[in-house]
Amino acid sequence: MNMIRTAMLLAFMTALFMGVGYLVGGTGGMMIALAIAAGMNLFSYWNADKMVLRMHHAKEVDERTAPEFYRIVRGLAANAGLPMPRVYVIDNPQPNAFATGRNPQNAAVAATTGLLSRLSAEEVAGVMAHELAHVQNRDTLTMTITATLAGAISMLGNFALFFGGGRSNNNPFGFIGILVAIIVAPLAAMLVQMAISRTREYAADRRGAEICGQPLWLASALGKIARGAQQVVNQDAERNPATAHMFIINPLSGQNMDNLFSTHPATENRIAALQAMERKAGVGLGGGMPPEGPSAGGPWGGGSAAGPWSRNGGGRKGPWS
Template sequence: MNFLKTTVLLATLTGLLVAIGGLIGGTGGMIFALIFAGVMNFTAYWFSDKMALRMAGARQIQESDDPRLFAMVREVAELSRMPMPRVYIIQNDSPNAFATGRDPKHGVVAVTTGIQRLLTDRELRGVLGHEMGHVKNRDILTSSIVATVAGAISMIAQMLMWSSLLGGRRDEQNPLVTLGVILVAPIAASMIQFGISRQREYAADKTGAEVTRDPEALASALEKLQRGVEMRPMRDTPAQEAVSALYIVKPFSMRSGGMSKLFSTHPPLEERIERLRKMRF
C-alpha cells in the first residue's frame, strides 16, 4: 500500500510538471520540462549523498573508531541481505540518524553522538533497521527524483512569473491560467513531495521492523527520540534544514497536527509508534 501511494503521488507530480510545460510552450514545452527534470535527476542521483553528508557535518569512521556501532550496522546489513554500508558520525548532542546513498552498494548510515548516548543497544539496532530499510527500498533515489521534479516545477513557475511581469507572451497565455500556475503549482508540488516523504517513512519503519523482527525496539526508540529532540533540537541552519527530511525524526519542531501534517516531511510520531506496536511476528 505504501509503494502504491508513492507511485500514484510520483506519477501525479510528474504529470503536473508536464502539464505546466505544456501550458507554457505546448509540446515543445512538455519535452523541455521532461529533459530539464531528467538532467536534474541525474545530478541528484550521483551527487545528493555527498552533498547531504557535507551539509549534515558527517564524518566517516572506521571499525576501530567504534567497534560497537560497526557490529550493529553489520548485523542489520546481514539481516537485510545487503552490503555493509559506510558509517558516518555527526558530532551533535541532538539524537538522530539518517541514511543516504544511491543504491544498496553505495549505502551510508549516519548517526549523531547524541543518539548513541540516549538509546539502548536494542533501540539503536531498531533505528539502524529503519535506516537500512530506506536503503533497501531505494528511498534515496525516490526522494531525489521527487525533490528535483518539485524543484523544476517551482523554477518553471518562477520563470513564468518573471516572463509575465516583463510582458512576454501575454497575447498567447490566459492570465488566469498563468496566475494559477504561478501560485498553485509550487504549493501542490510541495504537498505531493511531502506526502511521498511521509509514505517512505512508514515503509522504512515497516521494513526495519520486519528485518530485525523487533518492532517494539523501534517504537521505544521513537518515543525517546521525540523527547530527546524536544530537549535538544538541532540548530535550524540552512544546511541542516536542507537535509532535515532525511533524519528519522524531524530535527526541529515536533508539531505535526492539523494542516501542518500536509506540509510535514515526517508522519506524526504517534501514528508511527501505533503502527509498529500493532505489528506481530
C-alpha cells in the first residue's frame, strides 16, 4: 500500500510539474519539465538524505561516542523489526528530531543536542520510535521527493514571470496560463505536501507508541519539544524551510497552528490522540523497551532530568564535541 501511495504521489506531482511546463512553454516546455522532473526524482531518491543531514550539520555517532542514545535507537529498531539505522546528532539547542533515507536499509535518524539535554530517556525513546515509524512506513522517501518537486514547481512558476510573459505561440493560454503557473500550481503542490505530512504525523505517532510500548512517553516529549521550539530559533531550519515538514515538531518560528497551511498537526491534538490511545490500551501497549533501553529508575539511568551529556559540562556539550 505504501508503494502504491508513493507511486501515485510521484505521478501526480510529476504531472503537475509537466502542466506548469506546458503553461509556460507549450509542448516543448512540458517535455523539458518532464526531463527535469525525472532527473530530480532520481537525484532525490539517491541523495536527498545526505543533503538534508548536511544542511543541518548532523554528525554521525555510534555506541562509543553516544552510548545511551545509540542503545535506545538499537533497542527500538529491534522492537520494530527494522535494520539498525545510522544515528546522527545535530548540535542545535532547539529540541527536535527527524528521520531520512530512501528505505529502511538506508535510513538515518537524527536528534538535536537540545532534545537530548531536555528530555528524559523515556521521552527520547518515544521520539525515536516515532522517527522509526516514519522509516517503517516509507514516509521519509515520500516526503523528501514531494518537497523536492513542490520546490521545483514553485521555481518553475517564478520562471514564468521571465520567460512566459510575452505573446509567444509557445504559451497556449496567454496571461491566464501564466497566472495559473505562478499562483495556482505552486499552491496546489504545497497543499498536497502539507496534507500528506500532517496525515503521516498522526500515523507515525500511533506506530511509534506501539514500537516503544508507551504512548505517554511520546505525548510528554511532544509537549516539551513544542515549548522548546517556540523558545529557541533553529537557524538551519529557517535557512532551509523546505525541510521543516521532516521534523517531529515544526522547527520554524511562529507556525504552530493546526490549519490548512501548517506542515504539522497541532501538538495538543497529537497529545490528545496519544492519551486516548493509552486509555484504550490500559497500562501501556505491552512489550515496551528491551532491557538495554530506558529504565524505570530515572532518565538515562542517572535520575537527572537532563540527558546523558549533563556529565560533560552541564548538558551544553556532548561526547561528540
